[in-house]
Each structure stands twice: as C-alpha cells, then as structure tokens.
Amino acid sequence: MPLPTLPLSLRSGPLAAYGLYLVGSALMAANPVIGRAVAHVVPPIGMAFWRWLVAFLIVLPFALPGLLAHRHRLRRQWRHYLLLGVLGQGISGAIVYYGLERTSATNASLIYATSPAMILALAAVWLGDAIRPRQVIGLLLAMAGVLAILTRGDVEALLHLSFNVGDLLVLAGAVSWAVYTILLRQSGTPLPVVTAFAANAFAGVLVLAPFYAWETIAVRPVPVSASTILSIVAVALFASVLALLTYQKTIAMMGAARASTALYVSPLWAALASWLLLAEPLQGFHLIGVLLVLPGVMLATLPARKPAAVAAAETA
Structure with missing residues (x-):
C-alpha cells in the first residue's frame, strides 16, 4: 500500500516555505551550540x-559526478581552493572552536551573525561595490552590537581594550568567512552547489590535516566515545550538509532576499538552545547585542525594494 503524500499546496506553499525557513535557521545554530557543549572534550582542530571530513563523505556520492565533470578546472585552481580551505574551514572552523572554549555559544552566534555586513563592507572596499546610506547605518549598528558583546556592556572595557579572547577569536572567524565569501565571488562561473561544497570541504580537510596531526601528538587526541562521535556527526550533518541544502531549498521557494534573513534568526535559536541545554545565562548585553546586530545586518544586506512599475514590468 503506497504511503500517503501531502497535497502539493502544503509541500510548496507559504507554510512549507516558512517551515523550511525556521528549520534552516535552527540548523545553522547547531554549530556554536554543539561546539560549545564539547569545547573542553574535543580539541578544536580535531x-x-x-x-569537514564527515561532511565531505556524506555528500560525496551526490557530488562525485560533478567533481569528475569539473576535475580539470579543480586541478587548475587547486591553490585557490586551498586558500578557501584555510579561510572557510581553517580560520572560520578551527579558530572559532578555539573561541568557543573561552566564550559562550550565544556570544559566538551573535558575533558571527555580523559576517553578512562584513561581506558588504569588504565588497565595497575590495570590489568597488556601491553602498547606500541605509547600508552604512546598518553596518554601524551591527558593529556597535559587536562592541556591546565584546565589552559585555561595560564602557570601561572599551577604554582599556580589555576583551574576552574567545570573542575576538570568533570575530576573526567571522572576518575570515567574509573574505572567503568574497573570494568565492571571484571564482568565475560558479560550480554546482553540491560540487562546490564537496571541493571546499575536501580542501579544508587537506589544510587541517597537518595541524590535526600536530594537535593529536603534541596536545591531545580526539577521544573515541559515543558522545564524541555523535557530536561530530551532528555538526557535520546538521550544521554543514543539511543547513546548506535547506538554505538552498528555501532560496528556491521564497527568493534569496527573504531566505537570507535566516542568518539573522539563527542567533535567536542559538541563544534559546544555549539557555535550555547549556544553562548559559541571558544577560543585558545580549539583549543590547540582539537589538543592534540583527536590525543592523538586515539594514545593511536586504536589497532595496524595486519601484512598483519596475517590478510589474519584470513579471509581465
């Protein structure tokens, strides 16, 4: 007997789109929450x-045809992909896990949420992209929110340049992700999504491998236990593979502009999960950070509304 299927309206309508939107934003929050939970058990480079190795293996069966089809291009651009591995999986990966040893998942997710605004600023300086007054205001608000988090709401900390090292490491990861994204824009004709994901993940594994060997020998190995394996698989599956696929599907269902706001909802999920699962207290400076960072990033990155006449002409 065949299994019943949902009506098409439920699978492709607004309800399905916003349900996927919420799921995707929650999946993005899994990385800082799980990373913080195992920060003192699993070493950061490990x-x-x-x-990224597990994520690569998960997508490999689906990405293999594309990897083979584009193998000559990937071979020609191997230096470029190794650089992407350093930025996207090394600094934005391992360095952020070092940060999560020293700061909360809530702080990390709020600081990392400013990366879209940083991408906008870098694109303006590096690529000469035009930037509007509304976007400048958004950038200033987002950076003010980061300062509120870095200083824990204490102006004295800013005057004495006394910041939490973990917060600064996460900030370095967010900047690295912004540079990574700009370099992806300069890669020429984009590869298929799954192919690019697999290539970048594998490049990250190659970059991390010698540092992982050093960490295992000189610092401490990754402990082999059921909880460790589950944590790594959860981050690879939920925060990497499923987060990407859900995000891509949301873009297809509701457009890039609205789908991208999932990046701003993710810190709220992270804060809630950290409070419930990790017993992290929500403090006043977190509220200030939310009220500055999220509206600031939205102002900076949401596209301007098209005039009604232009929109009507495009859909005619």
Whole structure:
C-alpha cells in the first residue's frame, strides 16, 4: 500500500516555505551550540577536521559526478581552493572552536551573525561595490552590537581594550568567512552547489590535516566515545550538509532576499538552545547585542525594494 503524500499546496506553499525557513535557521545554530557543549572534550582542530571530513563523505556520492565533470578546472585552481580551505574551514572552523572554549555559544552566534555586513563592507572596499546610506547605518549598528558583546556592556572595557579572547577569536572567524565569501565571488562561473561544497570541504580537510596531526601528538587526541562521535556527526550533518541544502531549498521557494534573513534568526535559536541545554545565562548585553546586530545586518544586506512599475514590468 503506497504511503500517503501531502497535497502539493502544503509541500510548496507559504507554510512549507516558512517551515523550511525556521528549520534552516535552527540548523545553522547547531554549530556554536554543539561546539560549545564539547569545547573542553574535543580539541578544536580535531573537531574542525572531522566535521569537514564527515561532511565531505556524506555528500560525496551526490557530488562525485560533478567533481569528475569539473576535475580539470579543480586541478587548475587547486591553490585557490586551498586558500578557501584555510579561510572557510581553517580560520572560520578551527579558530572559532578555539573561541568557543573561552566564550559562550550565544556570544559566538551573535558575533558571527555580523559576517553578512562584513561581506558588504569588504565588497565595497575590495570590489568597488556601491553602498547606500541605509547600508552604512546598518553596518554601524551591527558593529556597535559587536562592541556591546565584546565589552559585555561595560564602557570601561572599551577604554582599556580589555576583551574576552574567545570573542575576538570568533570575530576573526567571522572576518575570515567574509573574505572567503568574497573570494568565492571571484571564482568565475560558479560550480554546482553540491560540487562546490564537496571541493571546499575536501580542501579544508587537506589544510587541517597537518595541524590535526600536530594537535593529536603534541596536545591531545580526539577521544573515541559515543558522545564524541555523535557530536561530530551532528555538526557535520546538521550544521554543514543539511543547513546548506535547506538554505538552498528555501532560496528556491521564497527568493534569496527573504531566505537570507535566516542568518539573522539563527542567533535567536542559538541563544534559546544555549539557555535550555547549556544553562548559559541571558544577560543585558545580549539583549543590547540582539537589538543592534540583527536590525543592523538586515539594514545593511536586504536589497532595496524595486519601484512598483519596475517590478510589474519584470513579471509581465
């Protein structure tokens, strides 16, 4: 007997789109929450190495045809992909896990949420992209929110340049992700999504491998236990593979502009999960950060509304 299927309206309508939107934003929050939960059990480079290796192996069956079809291009651009591995999986991966040893998942997710605004600023300086007054205001608000988090709402900390090292490491990861994204824009004709994901993940594994070997020998190995394996698989599957696929599907269902706001909802999920699962207290400076960072990033990155006449002409 065949299984019943949902009506097409439920599978492709607004309800399905916004349901996927919420699921995707929650999946994005899994990385800082799980990373913080195992920060003092799984060493940071080991966490990053195994996260991306497992993610690569998960997508390999689906990405293999594309990897073979584009193998000559990938071989020609191997230096470029190794650089992407350094930025996207090394600094934005392992360095952030170092940060999560020293700061909360809530702080990390709010700081990392500013990366879209940083991408906008870098694109303006690096690529000469035009930037509007509304976007400048958004950038200033987002950076003010980051300062509120870095200083824990204490102006004295800003005057004495006294910041939490973990927060600064996460900030470095967010900047690295912004540079990574700009370099992806300069890669020429984009590869298929799954192919690019697999290539970048494998490049990250190659970059992390020697550092992982050093960490295993000189610092401490990744402990082999059921909880460790589950944590690594969860980050690889939920925060990497499923988060990407859900995000891509949301873009297809509701457009890039609205789908991208999932990046701003993710810190709220992270804060809630950290409070419930990790017993992290929600403090006043977190509220200030939310009220500055999220509206600031939205102002900076949401596209301008098209005039009604233009929109009507495009859909005619």
